[in-house]
Amino acid sequence: MNFPVTPRLLVVDDEPDLRTLYELALLREGYDIDTAGTVDEAWTLLSAARYSAIVTDMRLPDGTGLDLLRRLEQAGRPERTIVITAYGSAENAVQALKSGAYDYLTKPVDLRQFRSVVAAALGRGPAVAAAPAVRGASRVTRPAAAPVVADALQRMGGRTPVMQQVRVLIDKVARSMAPVLVHGESGTGKELVARAIHQVSQRAGGPCIAVNCGAIPEQLLEAEFFGYRKGAFTGANEDREGFFQAASGGTLFLDEIGDLPLAMQSKLLRVIQERAVRPVGAVAEVPLDVRIVSATHKDLACEVAAGRFRQDLYYRLNVIQIRVPPLRERLDDLPVLCEAVLARVAGESALAEVPRLTGAALQALALHQFPGNVRELENLLHRAVALSSGGLIDVADLGLAVAAPPAIAEPVAVGPTAAGAVVAPVETLPVDLVAYLDDVEREVLVRALEHHRYNRTAAGAAMGLTLRQMRYRMARLGIQVAGDALTVEDADTLGDLAP
Structure with missing residues (x-):
């Protein structure tokens, strides 16, 4: 927006005393002021001139401040608008903001705050000093x-x-x-x-x-x-x-x-x-x-x-x-996201070249549920870069517990194999039941940790596990979060202690 050197403001209020009060407060700040008492008077002035900002009361004799906001929006006007609402009218304030108001003030108006909000609307807020460090x-x-x-x-x-x-x-x-x-x-x-x-x-x-x-x-x-x-x-x-x-x-x-x-x-x-x-x-x-x-x-x-x-x-x-949509609703973005994350990891690790995903690895990621969304994707790729031996990241480097979808085997006859015999599909059974169950348990634990922001106590409690039981399972399955240093030996010890 290109405004004149001296900002020109329009104040709209049907009470003459308040109009004068607002006008004097703004004149002292060096602004040029026009005033109006109704929506129609304000629009007449707006039709003849451009303003840097508009201050309007919510209730006016021939309408409301919202009516003025709607007219400004329909006309494509660039002026920022500050709406003044009655004390305790939270609904009006919210409605004004939803209708495009820059900000709102509540009656009785504090003049110091009034001048501050107007300055902010004009981009003339005071310079911000460096904020002190705040714990947390x-x-x-x-x-x-x-x-x-x-x-x-x-x-x-x-x-x-x-x-x-x-x-x-x-x-x-x-x-x-x-x-x-x-x-x-x-x-x-x-x-x-x-x-x-x-x-x-x-x-x-x-x-x-x-x-x-x-x-x-x-x-x-x-x-x-x-x-x-x-x-x-x-x-x-x-x-x-x-x-x-x-x-x-x-x-x-x-x-x-x-x-x-x-x-x-x-x-x-x-x-x-x-x-x-x-x-x-x-x-x-x-x-x-x-x-x-x-x-x-x-x-x-x-x-x-x-x-x-x-x-x-x-x-x-x-x-x-x-x-903000979850990753599963925008899987088409997966290649772009992976490329950006890998480039950032390469820069942070001072790698000579940016690692790339193989087609199989990208397909495996696309099939993953991502309960932890983009944060989980970033963690997966960080780990994959550390585990990969070259510039290419393959499926094995991702460490995903990918369970193949249930396959339908050849129909097996139930009873005599004569014509018309009833047949039932049989799902393919896991080749290694222990590994299969470990994969299922690992996925459940990772989802619980993601949901509880990697708080092991909270994640375990949500599944009826004590912290000791949770640590044992994480160590046994190779699940680590920041600060973990458990080994297989630790898992064995915890396993002896875990009820």
């Missing part, structure tokens, strides 16, 4: 002059229609401040989607803080999210900022949001509504300038129905939903 979170930053095609988008890979749709949604939602809920199975790349949203937005120059909500002990959640002041509790020896403050001017990615306990959900809802946090031990609230992207593998609508997730928080977070 990863930080991603990107220079302001980022290329249009983000690294995260490139890493997602794939040309199938479902992935093209994901990219289109990312490009659309990056233009506003609307909260986004990313839904998908474990290992599909939900964090890559969140980073891509950040990287193609105007917040790309700020921090992107990723937080795994399920990895933080419940008693530490408030301190980690909102920060704390020195002396607030035993061990608080200094002031510490939380995830929200660290993400100031950028994006906060709340991964596995469905794992948050109900008490913390209530506090998170208030922060989203008030756009401010109160650190533990502090008296005053700290205003926020953060865009929230959340993700989950759970069906939050079912969690709401079961009473495990707050309905009001669900509506706040689920303004726009992006579904």
Whole structure:
């Protein structure tokens, strides 16, 4: 968008006192201001001029702010719109964001926040200082002059229609401040989607803080999210900022949001509504300038129905939903994904050439179920590169437990072989029953570990196994996760101890 050197704003409100208040607040920032009291007056002004941004009340005498948004969209106008809603009108705020509003404010309007939101809509947000390290979170930053095609988008890979749709949604939602809920199975790349949203937005120059909500002990959640002041509790020896403050001017990615306990959900809802946090031990609230992207593998609508997730928080977070398809729904992307992963592995390992998959190996991967999705594919290829002897990766290097589909043998007569005798198909029996059962058990254990993010205790408990039994089976079947160092001898020892 090419805006004039001095931004020109349109303020739409039917109350003269509020119009004057907003106008004065913006004039002090050096903006040129036009005002209107109705939808029709606003459209008359819009028909004669271009504006840098529009601030409109939700309720107007001849319509609503949503009516104005719809007209702007139909006309293909580029102006970003900020909608002002009545206090407690969460539905109106969500509807405004879904209709294309850049952001919303709640009455009574805090003028400091008002000026901040307008500046953000104009791309004039304050420079973001380097965020301090925050325990339990990863930080991603990107220079302001980022290329249009983000690294995260490139890493997602794939040309199938479902992935093209994901990219289109990312490009659309990056233009506003609307909260986004990313839904998908474990290992599909939900964090890559969140980073891509950040990287193609105007917040790309700020921090992107990723937080795994399920990895933080419940008693530490408030301190980690909102920060704390020195002396607030035993061990608080200094002031510490939380995830929200660290993400100031950028994006906060709340991964596995469905794992948050109900008490913390209530506090998170208030922060989203008030756009401010109160650190533990502090008296005053700290205003926020953060865009929230959340993700989950759970069906939050079912969690709401079961009473495990707050309905009001669900509506706040689920303004726009992006579904990341599992790998089995986009197997046509498999060659492209494998090529990209192998190239990355070769670069990280300083290999002279990029390994290649044989046709048989690629076919074996295409037949695999991939319960762990793209993450599982990456792990398989990392291991295959380490095990392969040359530049070619064959089926044996993949270590897949490929069970041949049941084959139908020649019909075997039941009873006399006379004409008209009844025959029944017989499935081919495994040649080695022990190896066959080991393959089945290995696949079940790997699926359980993937589902529980490689937490052996949780994966075992889900199948009625103790940690000792789980470790024994993993060692016996050669299943390893980060930090494992079990040997066959260990398995034998555990086997003697395992009930």
